[in-house]
Amino acid sequence: MITMKDIILEGHPTLRKKADKVDLPASPEVRQLAKDMQEFLVNSQDEKIAEKYGLRAGVGIAAPQLNESLAMTAVLIPGFEEGDEPELEGIFVNPRILSHSVEEVCLREGEGCLSVDRDVPGYVPRSARIKVRYYDLDGNEYVKRFKGYPAIVLQHEIDHLNGILFYDHINEKEPWSLDDHQYLLG
Numbered sequence: 087m088i089t090m091k092d093i094i095l096e097g098h099p100t101l102r103k104k105a106d107k108v109d110l111p112a113s114p115e116v117r118q119l120a121k122d123m124q125e126f127l128v129n130s131q132d133e134k135i136a137e138k139y140g141l142r143a144g145v146g147i148a149a150p151q152l153n154e155s156l157a158m159t160a161v162l163i164p165g166f167e168e169g170d171e172p173e174l175e176g177i178f179v180n181p182r183i184l185s186h187s188v189e190e191v192c193l194r195e196g197e198g199c200l201s202v203d204r205d206v207p208g209y210v211p212r213s214a215r216i217k218v219r220y221y222d223l224d225g226n227e228y229v230k231r232f233k234g235y236p237a238i239v240l241q242h243e244i245d246h247l248n249g250i251l252f253y254d255h256i257n258e259k260e261p262w263s264l265d266d267h268q269y270l271l272g
């Protein structure tokens with residue numbers, strides 16, 4: 087199982103690389119990596135398992151964070167109530183943002199990242215709505231639109247595939263400022 091020692095931290099060069107495209111249909115190794123990434127997210131969100139193994143909770147993880155420079159990310163955003171089906175769950179292979187809104191949203195509390203083990207305060211402006219083309223492990227193509235928290239999480243994870251970290255987007259001079267096309271979420 088993946089634990090925090092497997093997740094590389096800022097300063098590691100792989101986090102700043104553009105990840106390679108995944109050959110599809112995916113090899114058994116890539117399928118196993120995808121499975122391990124999904125399992126990590128489930129474990130990280132389970133209070134008992136997270137506590138037992140010292141896992142930081144996440145709703146997304148990208149292969150480069152495991153020092154695998156591959157364009158693949160796993161997302162698991164739980165539903166609002168216990169027992170609800172997830173708000174978003176899946177493996178996104180070779181994702182590409184095809185178009186996005188001018189309007190931007192920020193998480194009210196800022197963002198955290200499994201590869202950044204410090205607090206970096208400030209709003210992280212992201213497109214409020216995105217249209218994403220991606221593939222599944224068998225090579226089937228999908229084009230879907232996302233908004234709200236799922237859109238934020240997907241942009242955070244797709245950034246990892248392009249060597250971008252969340253704090254690259256924070257306004258250095260006024261980290262908690264918003265201009266007139268930026269809104270708070272949540």
Ligand SMILES: CNC(=O)c1cccc(C)c1Nc1nc(N2CCN(c3ccccc3Cl)CC2)nc(N2CSC[C@H]2C(=O)NC)n1
Pocket residue numbers: 130131132143144145146164193195196197198199200205206207238239242243
């Ligand atoms: C500095 N202030 C903050 O971080 C911050 C502070 C407060 C609130 C938010 C909302 C913040 N922001 C933030 N909180 C999250 N989690 C909230 C808790 N949750 C979780 C925790 C426990 C069980 C199950 C779950 Cl689900 C896991 C996810 N996740 C992200 N990000 C940024 S996009 C990718 C995503 C990610 O997975 N990061 C590791 N940001």
Ligand code: NI
Pocket residue numbers: 198199200201242246
């Ligand atoms: Ni991250």
